[in-house]
Amino acid sequence: MPSQTGGLLAGTADLSVDGTTYMVTGDFKYKPGNKKRETLGGMDRIHGFKETPSAPYIAFNLRDWGGLTVADINNWTDVTCVAKLANGKTVIGSAMWTVEEQEVDSTEAKFDVRLEGTDNSVTEVPTS
Structure with a gap:
């Protein structure tokens, strides 16, 4: 249960990569987890995962x-990505690399980066 409610929680992100600030247009997402679990079911019952x-x-x-x-x-x-989110949390990615090719939408002058x-390359620093 959050200790405080109300106030700004979402909607903005300031982002830098290796110290250079970039203009984020949206869709900021992150996943700090490093494992995927899948349920293993048999014909008789769930066996595990x-x-x-x-x-x-x-x-x-x-x-x-x-x-x-x-x-x-x-x-x-091998880049370091630092994002400061609206809720005060800082997300840090260390020793990261780009995947997928960047394709620019020139109508909106934007492109996706992953x-x-x-x-453990992505860590979260919560607000204090």
């Missing part, structure tokens, strides 16, 4: 602008 590794990630949309070279983002490896990393 299996667990497989899953890459932690940080994903977002960025705004394209004249001073940005989108191709450089595709070359990101960073993935190894176990």
Whole structure:
């Protein structure tokens, strides 16, 4: 149960990668977990579950602008991503790399970025 209610909880994110600030247009998502569980059911009952590794990630949309070279983002490896969210939480991704290619929507001047990393590469620093 939250200790405080009311106030700003969602809607904004300030993002930097390796110290450079970028314009986030939306869809900021992150997953700090590093395992995926699936239920194993048989014809008679549920037998248990299996667990497989899953890459932690940080994903977002960025705004394209004249001073940005989108191709450089595709070359990101071993980067540190820091996001400050509306609720005061800070999300940090360490030693991350881009996956998927960046495809720019020139109507809105935006594109998707997804960073993935190894176990425990995404951490959350809650508000105090």
